[in-house]
Amino acid sequence: MSYRLFVDGAAGTVGSALQPYLDGMEAEGLVELIRLPESMRKDAAYRKFAMRNADVVVVCLPDAEAGEAVALIERYNPRARILDASATHRCHPYWVYGLPEVTSATAIAEAQKVANPGCFATACILGGKPLVDAFGLAQLVFQGMTGYSAAGRKGSADGTPRLVQFGKAHRHLPEIARYTGAPAPVLTTTVGPWKRGMLVQTFLNQPADAVLRAYEAAYASHQEVHVVRAETSDYRVNPKGCNGGNEVVICVAGQPHGGSSVAVVLDNLGKGSAGAAASNLRLMLTGSLN
Structure with a gap:
């Protein structure tokens, strides 16, 4: 039909x-x-x-x-x-x-x-909801960077990364709060000089092994979400690494003094x-x- x-x-x-x-x-x-x-x-x-x-x-x-x-x-x-x-x-x-x-x-x-x-909302929700569900986090704090196409026709490759909506409420916050279960998320965003590709980071006190298990349990049946561990201190995450598709990469790294860093990569014009x-x-x- x-x-x-x-x-x-x-x-x-x-x-x-x-x-x-x-x-x-x-x-x-x-x-x-x-x-x-x-x-x-x-x-x-x-x-x-x-x-x-x-x-x-x-x-x-x-x-x-x-x-x-x-x-x-x-x-x-x-x-x-x-x-x-x-x-x-x-x-x-x-x-x-x-x-x-x-x-x-x-x-x-x-x-x-x-x-x-929304593009930032997708990254924040996929990165944040399993953490709220597994660890009962009361607040999520995200730092995101994206290619300039996220700004629509106003976006431009001027070569200067810039903070946007600094100190202001991002318009994706209501959906991030609603679908992660964290009532007051924080999101600061940066627009880079590349056209497409997004990287969102968050940090928490829980150890990397537990964080990995939370993500693996949440996305075991979702083939487009790939959960990986940064095995070395010089592991590099590319914001353009998922461009051209609907894949999402969630990378977890343990911190030297405890806790974990999480990076979520997706194509802002794809997923x-x-x-x-x-x-x-x-x-x-x-x-x-x-």
Whole structure:
């Protein structure tokens, strides 16, 4: 069966990164893409027409615009299934959070409305939730760095790493708190001069062996999450090491004076956005990731 699919915001960063995945789905006969000419992508009448005729709508718009788009879909095509790539509905009680390692693939497959996770949130949740579950941590503190594509069209390769939102609340904090179970997480982020690739670090007092066991237990059935131990003091973690796919690497290192360091690597445009969206779509349409 082929499903009619419309991407509202197809020309944006996430929409553009999603397109190769959608082309593949169309080639295999899973979807039939509803495409609007470039000059009509923002035309309200044409957008409503596409929404009315779609089985599935993917919303790839900034937060405020995404909320308006979802309201239009609900008004003109209430039976349509929706995947929202913005932050607008990630903590909404009637939306399913699209992170199968946490929510479950079955819940995503059966949902009418799925909220695609944020890139930093994905790394922090995958790195943080097993620690909260295993050790009852009351707070999680993360330091993240990402390629400039995480800033969308505003991002640029100016060659100068910079702290962003320093001293401010990161917009992914609500979903990090909700899905890790840590009520007041802290996240400081840095944008680097490379285009894509993300590294998020955290630290805790528990020994590396116990931390490794917690991650291995949490992700034993999730083939895309790889848990490794840094065996040497000069072990190097590359923020671009997972680029081009949906893999996640969680690296654990013991500290000389006790405790552990954890590094999570993923592609901010892969598992952190468009790749995750493609996986969620496949789950919604087929019930399987294969």
